[in-house]
Amino acid sequence: MPITFMQQFHFVVLPYLVMLIFFLGTIFRYRKAPYTYSSLSSQFLENERHFWGLVPFHYGIVTVLAGHVVAFLLPRQILAWNSQPLRLYILEITALVAGLLAIVGLVGSIVRRLTFSKVRTVTNTFDWIVLSLLLFQLLSGVYVAVFHPWGSAWFSAAISPYLWSLVRFNPDLNYIAMLPIGVKVHIIMAYVIIGIAPFTRLVHILVVPNPYLWRRPQVVRWYRAPKEVA
Secondary structure, three states, rough: OOOOOOHHHHHHHHHHHHHHHHHHHHHHHHOOEEEEEOOOOOOOOOOOOHHHHHHHHHHHHHHHHHHHHHHHOOHHHHHHHOOOOHHHHHHHHHHHHHHHHHHHHHHHHHHHHOOOOHHHOOOOEEEEEHHHHHHHHHHHHHHHHHOOOOHHHHHHHHHHHHHHHHOOOOOOOHHHOOOOOHHHHHHHHHHHHHHHHOOOHHHHHOOOOOHHOOOOOOOOOEEEEEOHOO
């Protein structure tokens, strides 16, 4: 199958462009606005729904991302693991459940921002863009898992070699040229999210671990000088 110009752009030019933007954007923001280098949490405005939205989302998304990273770094080991059907089923079901958990948490977070006026007030346009992109990416990931199953196997056999070819600065699109359009869209959207991350709350992924996932509850108060309050 011949490689088209759009495939060259989306799977060769775009990933390198995205990484350049991510690298330079991250450095620029850290130097110019270091105190924004966080999730800019709205937990102090409303905590109950924040907990039930963000915690399931984080546990789900971390599990999904960890699976992608392991398949990228250890593709042969993943394929060996999948040689036993039961282990393959366990891995696929775990990934699907984690994806669904992340969607439930993200939807809860979106509803919270829509229904609580104080939280909605501190939610800017970029936040809505990020939430929309993340929701689309999670839904497309679940779509791929359901309609193009055994993703851990074909990710290790096709996408991992493609990604490694990018790392070696010798892109080889033959690995992904025949992949379904849904998978290709999922990959492209991942690049887009990485590209905008330095300019959004997503930048907080660079300052992990996130201890609030397991720390004891704490009270957060604002302090303002009397003149500011007036």
